[in-house]
Amino acid sequence: MQFPFVVAVDGPAGSGKSSVSKAVARRLGYGFLDTGAAYRALAWHAEAGGVEPEDAASVISCLASFDYRIGTDPAGYRVHVGATDVTDAIRDPQISSVVSLVARVPEVRTHLIELFRSIIAAEQRPGIVVEGRDITTVVAPDAPVRILLTASEEVRMSRRAAELTGHDAGKTGEQLRARDRADSKVVDFTNAAEGVTVVDSTELDFEQTVDAVIAVVESVSAE
Ligand SMILES: Nc1ncnc2c1ncn2[C@@H]1O[C@H](COP(=O)(O)OP(=O)(O)OP(=O)(O)O)[C@@H](O)[C@H]1O
Ligand SMILES: Nc1ccn([C@@H]2O[C@H](COP(=O)(O)O)[C@@H](O)[C@H]2O)c(=O)n1
16 A cells, blocks of 8 residues: 555635645544645745746746745644744735736746655655645646545635635635636646546535545545
8 A cells, every 4th residue: 555645635715625634634643735835835935035926937936945844734734934934924815816826837836746745755644635736636646545625616605705704705705716717727626537536515514524535535445
């Protein structure tokens, strides 16, 4: 059996990838890798360096100084760029509004995909749940478990709005829709590739969704 046992989870914004994958990892005693945090941290690093996220050449030049570290403990992990803890800063709506500009640069993707693979290879727990947009198709296409976690746009928007209290729900929804549009030009995370299992949580609550993902993992592990 592959070590670590990789569970790859992709899906659109607000589908529950991060929270459900974290809960699945905790339940299974696996590590957890939030790949979106790296793209967010690079957007933060670019802005901190006065680089416009639209300026692809300058974003690429930021990679040389992008000293990125992230933990894989699903119970709690920190994100650092150099000595700076950016765990909270990368969740700012400002970062959410520009991250797709950074993520669309091929050289950025190549750099971060190699970083993700090295983090996965270094995982010491028996398995690792890796979530993002291109995990099932590019980062870990040979993972024993590959899941597309999705939900209706309406449900995803309402979940995100409930999460971002104090922000205008309409603006939050529009930003989520805009990010999906931008992301889907770079990676197809709306159609399940061959061998990818779709888990649609539109009608499921959080625990039911966690159970559904674990059922897929257990069905593969039992083979
Ligand atoms: N099945 C569910 N039922 C109810 N709430 C859910 C469900 N799945 C996730 N949530 C909630 O929806 C919100 C968004 O989830 P999460 O941040 O994990 O989404 P995501 O796919 O990682 O989004 P993004 O890609 O934008 O980071 C969270 O508050 C989470 O607790
Ligand atoms: N594997 C991935 C993961 C993320 N992205 C880009 O990062 C943005 C933020 O991701 P979150 O999961 O933290 O919301 C996302 O919108 C994508 O632009 C990616 O390209 N590939």
